[in-house]
Amino acid sequence: MAEPLTKSNTSGICVIAEVEHQTLHPVTLELLGKAVDLAKKLPGPISCLIYGHDVASLGQWALSFGAQQVLVLDHRELAAFRTDIMASVLHEAIHDLKPAVVLIGATPIGRSLAPRLAGLLETGLTADCTELDISDHGDLIQRRPAWGGNIMADIVTQNHRPQMASVRPKIFTPIPEIANPNGSIRRFALDPDLLLSGINVLSRTEEPMTTSISDASRIVVAGLGVADETGLELVHALAKRLNAAVAYTRPLIERGIGNYTHQIGLSGRTVAPDLLVACGVSGSVQFAAGMGKSKHIIAINSDPDAEIFTLAHVGVVGDCYSVIPQWIDALDQGDYHV
Amino acid sequence: MKIVVCIKQVPATQEVQIDPITGTMKRQGMDAKMNPYDLIALEQAFQLKEKVGGSVTVISMGPTQADAVLREALAMGADQAILVSDRAFGGSDVLATARTLAMTLRKVGSDADLFIFGHQTTDGDTAQVGPAVAALLDIPQASLVRSIDNHDSFIEIEQKLGSLIQRATIKKPCLITVDPHELTPRLPSYWRLRTLTSDAVQLLGLADLDASAKTKVGILGSPTRVLRIFPPQRSTKSVVLDGKASDIGQQLVEDLIQAHLAERVIHG
Numbered sequence: 158m159a160e161p162l163t164k165s166n167t168s169g170i171c172v173i174a175e176v177e178h179q180t181l182h183p184v185t186l187e188l189l190g191k192a193v194d195l196a197k198k199l200p201g202p203i204s205c206l207i208y209g210h211d212v213a214s215l216g217q218w219a220l221s222f223g224a225q226q227v228l229v230l231d232h233r234e235l236a237a238f239r240t241d242i243m244a245s246v247l248h249e250a251i252h253d254l255k256p257a258v259v260l261i262g263a264t265p266i267g268r269s270l271a272p273r274l275a276g277l278l279e280t281g282l283t284a285d286c287t288e289l290d291i292s293d294h295g296d297l298i299q300r301r302p303a304w305g306g307n308i309m310a311d312i313v314t315q316n317h318r319p320q321m322a323s324v325r326p327k328i329f330t331p332i333p334e335i336a337n338p339n340g341s342i343r344r345f346a347l348d349p350d351l352l353l354s355g356i357n358v359l360s361r362t363e364e365p366m367t368t369s370i371s372d373a374s375r376i377v378v379a380g381l382g383v384a385d386e387t388g389l390e391l392v393h394a395l396a397k398r399l400n401a402a403v404a405y406t407r408p409l410i411e412r413g414i415g416n417y418t419h420q421i422g423l424s425g426r427t428v429a430p431d432l433l434v435a436c437g438v439s440g441s442v443q444f445a446a447g448m449g450k451s452k453h454i455i456a457i458n459s460d461p462d463a464e465i466f467t468l469a470h471v472g473v474v475g476d477c478y479s480v481i482p483q484w485i486d487a488l489d490q491g492d493y494h495v
Numbered sequence: 496m497k498i499v500v501c502i503k504q505v506p507a508t509q510e511v512q513i514d515p516i517t518g519t520m521k522r523q524g525m526d527a528k529m530n531p532y533d534l535i536a537l538e539q540a541f542q543l544k545e546k547v548g549g550s551v552t553v554i555s556m557g558p559t560q561a562d563a564v565l566r567e568a569l570a571m572g573a574d575q576a577i578l579v580s581d582r583a584f585g586g587s588d589v590l591a592t593a594r595t596l597a598m599t600l601r602k603v604g605s606d607a608d609l610f611i612f613g614h615q616t617t618d619g620d621t622a623q624v625g626p627a628v629a630a631l632l633d634i635p636q637a638s639l640v641r642s643i644d645n646h647d648s649f650i651e652i653e654q655k656l657g658s659l660i661q662r663a664t665i666k667k668p669c670l671i672t673v674d675p676h677e678l679t680p681r682l683p684s685y686w687r688l689r690t691l692t693s694d695a696v697q698l699l700g701l702a703d704l705d706a707s708a709k710t711k712v713g714i715l716g717s718p719t720r721v722l723r724i725f726p727p728q729r730s731t732k733s734v735v736l737d738g739k740a741s742d743i744g745q746q747l748v749e750d751l752i753q754a755h756l757a758e759r760v761i762h763g
């Protein structure tokens with residue numbers, strides 16, 4: 158392999174694109190948006206690596222959303238998801254681009270690819286960052302809930318390059334589309350040896366679209382404060398009246414109250430609905446990591462000092478078992494359309 | 496078929512403490528349990544062994560107390576257990592952990608067909624160690640696997656990548672991480688647990704793996720550093736309503752209307 162990547166031979170930010178249904182996954186555009194922001198403090202180009210099969214046309218799109226250079230890794234062998242060869246070709250391409258920072262979406266695919274790539278690059282990787290910034294020394298500050306505890310951590314990759322971070326969808330915002338972007342698109346010549354995979358994909362089927370909690374525009378969340386039968390009934394009734402989906406904090410999932418696809422938070426789903434109602438939820442950092450970008454947050458909690466009130470736009474200090482029925486009543490009596 | 500499962504001991508409660516100096520978790524004197532995702536990985540391994548024969552080896556990297564989760568795995572039916580423990584491993588981040596495990600697997604797993612990892616841990620929560628180990632061992636890997644069939648030189652798997660279900664064959668040896676699907680782990684046998692001898696768990700330290708790797712493991716071998724930890728800073732711009740107010744229901748409805756999330760139905 159070529160010379161190792163160091164502080165002195167790397168610059169700029171590279172976003173690894175994810176292609177879904179022959180289009181760029183929204184998280185790619187969100188990461189490019191953040192890259193544009195970070196580039197104000199970090200010299201060097203914003204590049205985008207697009208890998209897959211028949212993906213060359215997507216390069217233009219990446220340019221329209223902030224990339225200045227696009228490197229396309231296009232090959233039949235890259236059509237289906239195979240971590241081994243994908244990590245190998247990306248490893249090669251990163252040695253070609255020499256970015257100081259590599260950003261990747263923390264989707265199921267990104268989450269299995271990023272650590273393999275970081276392993277090949279023998280560099281640090283911070284998963285599920287909720288904020289990114291550049292320090293005075295020009296290092297990438299990777300902010301995420303600390304390992305356990307109700308506390309946040311700023312993490313840096315001091316001496317290794319590139320500095321890698323993964324970010325969930327819906328954390329950052331894309332820039333408005335640029336009408337006539339200038340920038341370059343280059344095809345990367347792939348070494349056939351790197352395309353020899355130990356994996357042979359037999360079939361790929363899309364599961365019938367289950368309504369994912371991440372797509373819901375309104376969500377009512379049940380926390381430990383409403384984890385009994387009556388409480389859960391109230392939460393479901395409120396959700397029905399508000400036309401909202403029901404989601405849970407982790408302790409409820411651990412008790413088997415809901416399926417883990419309905420867990421919000423660091424180890425669950427990230428959501429950014431128009432309305433999120435948190436019932437009996439304390440508002441831990443891990444929970445907040447999955448819902449902080451919600452547009453309107455209403456929290457009902459009996460503890461006036463609960464952390465959730467620092468996240469909510471509207472906080473109700475009170476007992477869910479009395480506030481929820483009153484809320485439903487008011488909605489029913491006044492004949493409201495929600 | 497020789498199967499190796501890597502498991503981890505995690506805090507039993509959510510209330511963990513952070514060392515303000517290193518930014519890592521304080522593990523001393525804390526109730527601990529096996530990472531729940533690893534229980535699913537173990538169950539997957541036992542079911543495979545029951546189907547095709549062979550053995551299940553469990554490996555854990557951690558402090559000496561992590562011995563407990565290995566004993567639990569033995570009592571569940573594992574054939575061999577190895578604890579990888581050394582002061583030099585303290586403060587490991589993902590890369591340093593992956594290096595330590597890769598060294599271990601090269602030593603004790605050179606004849607293994609399959610390495611199984613849990614999807615993620617409940618304390619670190621990154622889902623990164625398994626894929627990083629596969630990269631270092633230069634073997635193929637698949638994440639979020641929910642079924643495994645054994646063949647001569649490969650395994651056939653099904654993985655759930657978001658809404659995509661992918662079926663694939665993977666050449667042995669290979670590494671998989673297990674999708675947290677519904678699979679009820681078996682209970683440890685009390686009788687087995689009681690009859691385990693004091694040397695049931697084999698202990699490996701840095702010197703047994705590669706004494707020269709000292710700067711590649713632990714805090715020295717970790718590229719990432721915790722710069723600082725701090726309580727979450729949040730804005731308190733919220734409107735606070737009194738839940739005891741008699742018109743609290745109506746106040747909440749008014750708020751929805753103001754936020755354009757509800758509207759009055761006008762009749763006539």
Ligand SMILES: Cc1cc2nc3c(=O)[nH]c(=O)nc-3n(C[C@H](O)[C@H](O)[C@H](O)COP(=O)(O)OP(=O)(O)OC[C@H]3O[C@@H](n4cnc5c(N)ncnc54)[C@H](O)[C@@H]3O)c2cc1C
Pocket residue numbers: 304305306379380381382383405406407408409420421422423424425426436437438439440441442443444447457458459460463475476477478509617618619620
């Ligand atoms: C690595 C890691 C990852 C994690 N990932 C997640 C994650 O993805 N998602 C997640 O949710 N958690 C996660 N957690 C757990 C997290 O730290 C908290 O323990 C959890 O979010 C707390 O859930 P809760 O708010 O439902 O319960 P609690 O913290 O127990 O809060 C219950 C709240 O209900 C209130 N209450 C009680 N009774 C009433 C009542 N009658 N009316 C109104 N309010 C009432 C109480 O005042 C309290 O504030 C994670 C933890 C770790 C260590």
